[in-house]
Amino acid sequence: MADKLIGAKELGKELKEISVAEFFEKNRHLLGYDNNTKALLTVVKECVDNSIDACEEAGILPDVNVSVKQVGENRFLVKVEDNGPGIVEEKLPLAFGKLLYGSKFHRLRQARGTQGIGVSGAILYSQLTTGKPIKITSSTGKGIIELELMIDVIKNQPNIISSKKMKNPEKWHGIKIEMELEGRYIEKGQTVPEYLKETAIMNPYAKIVFNSPNGKITFSRATKEMPRLPKEIKPHPYGVELGILRRMAQMTKEKNIKKFLRKGFSRIGQTSVQQIFKLAKIDSNKKPMDLTHEDIVKLHKAMQTIKLVAPPTDCLSQLGEGLIEKGLKKEIDAEYFIAISRPPSVYRGRPFAVEVGLSYGGNLNPHTKAKLFRFANKVPLMYHKGDCALTKSVQGVDWRRYGLQQSSGYLPIGPLAILVHFISVWVPFTSEGKQAIASYPEIIKEVKLALQDAGRKLRIYISRRRKRHEIQMRQSLFEKYIPEVAIALSKVSDVPHEKIKKGLENLLKRGTKNEENEKEAGSEEGS
Amino acid sequence: MKKMKKRQEAKKDLKELGVKIVKDIDNEMNPSMDVPIRTLSNVFYDEKNKIIKLGNNTSKRYFFNVAHVRKFTQTAEVAALAKQLLDVNKHMSLREVYYAMRRTLPNSDIDIVDEQIESNKAVEDLELITSLLREQLHINANKLGTAAGRVVIKDKGDLIDWSKLGSGGWSIPSNVEDLEFKKVDAKFIIYMEKAAIWERLHEDKLWDKMKCAIIASQGQATRGIRRLLKRMNEELKLPVYVLTDFDPWGIYIYSVLKTGSISLAHISGRLAMPEAKFLGLSGDDIIKYDLKKHIIKFKERDIKRLKELSKYDWFKNKKDWKRQFKLMLDQRGKVELDALVSKGITFISDKYIPEKIENKDFID
Numbered sequence: 001m002a003d004k005l006i007g008a009k010e011l012g013k014e015l016k017e018i019s020v021a022e023f024f025e026k027n028r029h030l031l032g033y034d035n036n037t038k039a040l041l042t043v044v045k046e047c048v049d050n051s052i053d054a055c056e057e058a059g060i061l062p063d064v065n066v067s068v069k070q071v072g073e074n075r076f077l078v079k080v081e082d083n084g085p086g087i088v089e090e091k092l093p094l095a096f097g098k099l100l101y102g103s104k105f106h107r108l109r110q111a112r113g114t115q116g117i118g119v120s121g122a123i124l125y126s127q128l129t130t131g132k133p134i135k136i137t138s139s140t141g142k143g144i145i146e147l148e149l150m151i152d153v154i155k156n157q158p159n160i161i162s163s164k165k166m167k168n169p170e171k172w173h174g175i176k177i178e179m180e181l182e183g184r185y186i187e188k189g190q191t192v193p194e195y196l197k198e199t200a201i202m203n204p205y206a207k208i209v210f211n212s213p214n215g216k217i218t219f220s221r222a223t224k225e226m227p228r229l230p231k232e233i234k235p236h237p238y239g240v241e242l243g244i245l246r247r248m249a250q251m252t253k254e255k256n257i258k259k260f261l262r263k264g265f266s267r268i269g270q271t272s273v274q275q276i277f278k279l280a281k282i283d284s285n286k287k288p289m290d291l292t293h294e295d296i297v298k299l300h301k302a303m304q305t306i307k308l309v310a311p312p313t314d315c316l317s318q319l320g321e322g323l324i325e326k327g328l329k330k331e332i333d334a335e336y337f338i339a340i341s342r343p344p345s346v347y348r349g350r351p352f353a354v355e356v357g358l359s360y361g362g363n364l365n366p367h368t369k370a371k372l373f374r375f376a377n378k379v380p381l382m383y384h385k386g387d388c389a390l391t392k393s394v395q396g397v398d399w400r401r402y403g404l405q406q407s408s409g410y411l412p413i414g415p416l417a418i419l420v421h422f423i424s425v426w427v428p429f430t431s432e433g434k435q436a437i438a439s440y441p442e443i444i445k446e447v448k449l450a451l452q453d454a455g456r457k458l459r460i461y462i463s464r465r466r467k468r469h470e471i472q473m474r475q476s477l478f479e480k481y482i483p484e485v486a487i488a489l490s491k492v493s494d495v496p497h498e499k500i501k502k503g504l505e506n507l508l509k510r511g512t513k514n515e516e517n518e519k520e521a522g523s524e525e526g527s
Numbered sequence: 528m529k530k531m532k533k534r535q536e537a538k539k540d541l542k543e544l545g546v547k548i549v550k551d552i553d554n555e556m557n558p559s560m561d562v563p564i565r566t567l568s569n570v571f572y573d574e575k576n577k578i579i580k581l582g583n584n585t586s587k588r589y590f591f592n593v594a595h596v597r598k599f600t601q602t603a604e605v606a607a608l609a610k611q612l613l614d615v616n617k618h619m620s621l622r623e624v625y626y627a628m629r630r631t632l633p634n635s636d637i638d639i640v641d642e643q644i645e646s647n648k649a650v651e652d653l654e655l656i657t658s659l660l661r662e663q664l665h666i667n668a669n670k671l672g673t674a675a676g677r678v679v680i681k682d683k684g685d686l687i688d689w690s691k692l693g694s695g696g697w698s699i700p701s702n703v704e705d706l707e708f709k710k711v712d713a714k715f716i717i718y719m720e721k722a723a724i725w726e727r728l729h730e731d732k733l734w735d736k737m738k739c740a741i742i743a744s745q746g747q748a749t750r751g752i753r754r755l756l757k758r759m760n761e762e763l764k765l766p767v768y769v770l771t772d773f774d775p776w777g778i779y780i781y782s783v784l785k786t787g788s789i790s791l792a793h794i795s796g797r798l799a800m801p802e803a804k805f806l807g808l809s810g811d812d813i814i815k816y817d818l819k820k821h822i823i824k825f826k827e828r829d830i831k832r833l834k835e836l837s838k839y840d841w842f843k844n845k846k847d848w849k850r851q852f853k854l855m856l857d858q859r860g861k862v863e864l865d866a867l868v869s870k871g872i873t874f875i876s877d878k879y880i881p882e883k884i885e886n887k888d889f890i891d
Contacts, residue, residue: 474593480635485590485600491607493545503552504590512557512591 024124024153032383032433033125036074037191040183041382043078043125044068044192046118047177048199049379051082052206054175058085061224062206068185068192070213075130076183081176086140096123096136096177097151097158122179124151129182133161137176144168185213190382193217197331198373198380202319202421204327222330227317233425234266236311237303238349245303246296249288257291257299258284267309275306313344313351316423319378324357324419332417335361336461339419340454347442352424354443356450358458361465364415370394370404371417374437376427381435388436390420393447402455403462416458420447478508534613537663541610544657548603558590560602563655563793570792572840577801579787579841581655588652597637601649602656604628604639605664609653612665618702620667621647655793661750667701672752673722674699675729676740677712689740696729699742701751703758711763713740717806717880718756719770720746720780724864724875731876737884740765747780750791753798756784760800767800768889770880773808774825774861775832778851781805786841804889807879810854813862816870816879822860829861847890 028034032042048064055062060083067079087095096119123134133148148161187193196210200219207221235244254260261268261276268276277284279302282295291299319327324339339357346352364371374381374390385391391411399405399412406412428438437443482504490497544560551558562585563569569582588602589595608627612619619627625643632639640646654661661668675696678689682700686709689697717739719725725743728734734741740759744752759765769784771777785803787795813819825833836842837852855861867875882888 477593478591478596480632480637481590481596481600484632484639485603488600488603488607489545489548491545492541492603492610493549494542495545495549500549500552503549504558507552507555507557507591510555513555514557 024121024128028125030431030433031121032435033121036182036184037186038383039125039129039181040068040076040078040185041190041192041195043122043179043181043183044080045195045379045382046122047078047080048196048208050119051080051084051175052199052203052378054084055082055206056226057229059226059229060084061221061226062203062208064206064208065211066192066196066208067211068213069211070185071180074182074184075180076185077178077180079176079178081137081174083172083174086138086173086175088140089138089145092136092138092145092147093149093158093160096120096134097149098156119177120151122181123149124153126179126181127151130180132180134177134179136178139168139173141171141173142168144172187212187214195380195382198375198382199378201327201331201373201419202324202375202378202380204323204330220330222326223323225323227319227323230317230425231315233312233315233351234264236266236346236349236351237268237306237308238346239311239426240265240300240303240349242296242300245300246291246293249291249296252288254288256285257282257288260288261303265303266311272306272308276302279305310346311349311351313353315425316344316351316353318353318355318423319421321355324355324421328357328359328417328419332359333363334359334415334417335465336458338454338457338461340450342446342450342453345442345446347428347440350424350426352422352443352446354446354450355419355421355423356447356454357419357421358454359417359419360458360461361415364417366415367413369411369413372411373417373419375419375421376429376434376437377423378421379434381437383433384430384436387430389439389443390422390437390447392439393444394418394420394451396444397448397451397455399455402459403466418451420451422447475508478504482508533663534616537657537659538610538613540657540659541606541613541664544606545610557592558599559587560599560656561585562588562602562652565651565655565790565792567789570789572786576796577786577841578795578799579789579792580795581792598649598652601628601640601645602652605646605649605653606657609664609666616665618665618667620669620701621650622669624650624666651790658793660794660797662702662704662754668749668751670699670701670751671749672699672742672744672755673697673725674740674742674755675725676716676734676742677738678708678740679710681707681709690735694726694729696725699752699755701749703751703755706755708759708763711759711765712738713765714738715766715768715884716740716742716756716759717768717770718748718752718784719743719864720748720772720777721864724770727868727873728876728880731873733876733880736876737881746776748784750798753784757798757800760802767803768806768884769803770806770864771808772861772863773810773813773855775829775836775855777808777861778805778836779832782836782839782841804891806883806889808862808864808867809890810851810858812879813854813858816867818862818866818869819858821862821866821869822858823863824860830856830859845891851890 033039044066048066051064052062063083065081069077071077098120126134127150133150135146135148137144137146139145144166146164146166150159150161152159193210193212196208196219200206200208204222205224205226208219210217248264249260252260252264254263258273261273276299280298282299318341321339321341325337328337337357337359339355341355342353344351344353372391372394374388381388395409395411404412404414404416422437428440430436430438482501486497486501486504489500548558563581564584564586569584570579571582573580588599590599605624608624622643625640625646628640628646630639631637650661650666653664673696674689675692676689680687687697722743722745725741728741742752742756756767760767769781771780784800786801787799791798833852833855842848867879
């Protein structure tokens with residue numbers, strides 16, 4: 001009997017013990033580790049995103065070195081090194097060795113990652129597939145610290161295997177992370193090189209060097225100009241969900257709900273606070289902690305009902321038309337580039353902005369569907385293309401109006417690469433894998449407007465190019481006929497053919513006096 | 528001597544065309560040629576002379592025009608070729624002209640001509656532009672006709688008796704301008720659209736029995752044959768009777784011989800024979816000789832052609848032809864000349880033709 005009875009304490013302990021590992025195991029696919037190819041990409045992606053984010057925050061032009069080396073069948077050693085500010089020794093283990101630990105989770109600001117799973121997830125994956133610790137080297141410019149680290153999945157705590165301090169005569173600063181993992185390296189499709197290329201497009205101020213198993217690729221820096229750092233903002237009442245409101249009420253340090261509302265949210269002033277309490281019929285002096293479920297429902301409803309100014313939009317940092325064009329130009333071999341950066345807009349109380357870029361002609365294949373690069377907060381979205389609001393918006397535009405072919409509801413056909421960048425403090429991903437954006441009508445509308453704007457400019461370019469091409473074709477057509485016709489006319493008229501040839505060549509160059517006859521392309525007669 | 532002069536004139540006309548174009552170039556104008564338009568819209572039926580004539584509409588053919596440059600070059604090429612032929616006093620067939628023009632423009636994949644139809648058209652265009660006949664340009668068509676009868680001619684110094692040429696008959700050359708008629712015993716000419724019928728009549732010596740000439744081609748008469756018929760009709764005053772199948776295509780062969788064709792409307796005066804008569808096969812013959820069982824059903828395009836034909840100016844007001852077209856439309860099928868053989872091997876020579884000619888049973 002006794003051995004069948006499991007104490008509640010023990011049961012609880014067991015549940016706790018498996019929590020992080022189990023969460024990870026069960027949600028591998030959601031986090032981007034569902035197969036070996038994708039897992040390798042996700043590891044590189046998490047490290048590189050982190051590196052660029054850190055550099056940007058510190059105002060340093062990013063220099064990122066990525067290396068992927070095959071060390072066995074299905075085994076790879078990934079190294080990512082940046083020139084960021086580094087992390088101080090005390091915080092280093094926690095920053096990497098604890099899941100859901102991070103500076104970004106509790107704040108509302110546009111950034112690449114937000115959940116605090118990113119790099120720790122990668123480390124956990126490495127550990128799960130190889131059983132080996134990972135190596136982190138960091139310096140803030142003073143000494144260099146080198147750690148070997150594993151994550152204690154039971155406690156969700158970093159476990160330092162070894163720690164080494166070194167001198168730093170060259171004043172290096174940054175982070176270098178090395179880990180071994182199970183993966184598969186291919187170069188076609190949604191893989192590491194493609195991800196790095198797209199990252200290079202969207203971050204033209206970054207230099208990325210990739211030592212791939214098949215050789216070195218350098219994505220050079222095209223500009224020293226960096227986008228402005230986004231400001232942190234408080235949530236806007238329209239965008240707050242009931243559960244979040246409740247959590248915020250429980251966590252706030254404010255003494256009464258009046259202060260809680262005014263300090264915790266943007267765009268709530270004296271008047272709006274009174275309107276809210278009037279509507280919700282709640283005592284404004286109540287402690288946030290004491291709010292009942294009914295209170296919160298009423299409060300939430302009132303907050304959604306009253307009229308409020310849209311949230312401030314300086315929390316967004318667009319890349320800008322100039323930088324987008326620079327990014328496209330350096331990575332895509334095309335003839336024509338156009339970028340459109342739309343002013344910010346709001347969906348459900350959340351500010352967002354859309355930027356698009358088009359590359360046309362050149363080496364782009366004119367017979368296939370356009371290439372589409374999707375980005376959210378400067379991070380390339382590699383998977384779930386079909387589910388993404390950005391894809392749907394591109395497909396929803398009538399590209400035939402802009403001189404391209406298109407089967408309605410599909411991507412246009414032509415030598416075209418389309419870039420769509422979605423920027424927001426809170427990106428509505430369809431899943432934790434963060435690969436597709438949810439289809440809010442406001443978002444789709446904004447993307448389409450931006451694309452149409454760019455499309456109109458593209459149309460002008462395409463029609464000019466067509467005209468130019470026609471003129472060239474025409475020139476070369478006559479050039480081919482001139483020698484033959486000169487000989488024939490010379491035989492008929494007994495005038496030397498060199499003279500006739502020269503005369504015709506001059507006319508071709510300078511045009512004839514009755515030029516209108518050249519333009520009518522119609523046939524001369526009905527026969 | 529006369530021939531010499533004709534040749535010099537043709538050379539002069541061609542040179543004038545070339546000089547005019549060079550002048551355009553010197554004047555910095557887009558070099559052009561004036562091409563009379565050759566479509567139904569620029570063709571009319573001359574009631575008085577009873578032939579099809581070309582209207583006065585011309586179009587400009589420019590060198591510096593994407594849609595014209597190819598034809599312009601082709602026409603210039605033919606002009607150059609004709610000039611050369613006249614210089615050396617040689618002739619070329621249309622097929623040879625095609626080969627002489629066929630080459631690729633340097634540094635391109637453009638051929639000056641792709642098919643013979645293009646060079647043929649260029650020749651016809653040059654005729655229209657210069658008012659010179661193809662024969663005067665020393666370009667010949669393929670020959671495709673045979674003659675027999677009580678006629679003696681002189682061709683290139685040879686005396687030829689059309690009654691003494693065995694079973695093959697005389698093969699009509701493409702250029703008949705220079706033949707001379709030496710002794711003509713024939714009283715009329717029968718032209719037929721089928722070589723097989725010609726062989727029947729020749730074997731039966733119809734031309735001897737009826738004192739006539741028989742001439743055949745395959746289908747539509749070529750220019751050489753039309754010119755020969757025209758000369759015999761005009762110079763020897765011989766009536767021309769036409770034998771064709773009873774279908775729209777046969778009737779049109781008769782129509783071209785009598786009034787001229789749309790594409791050669793510019794030379795109708797030299798080709799058309801307004802006095803030519805239709806001998807058969809008529810709708811009445813089919814009833815009279817009980818040939819209904821030989822009707823071959825019309826296809827859609829035959830009926831379409833029949834309707835077009837009945838609307839031509841030179842047919843639409845003729846009572847007899849209206850009747851024939853109605854008979855044809857009613858029976859919804861054609862009857863071929865060859866069907867007459869069902870009445871007997873030599874029925875056509877012994878009875879059908881002699882009776883018709885004796886009774887003047889023609890349609891005009």
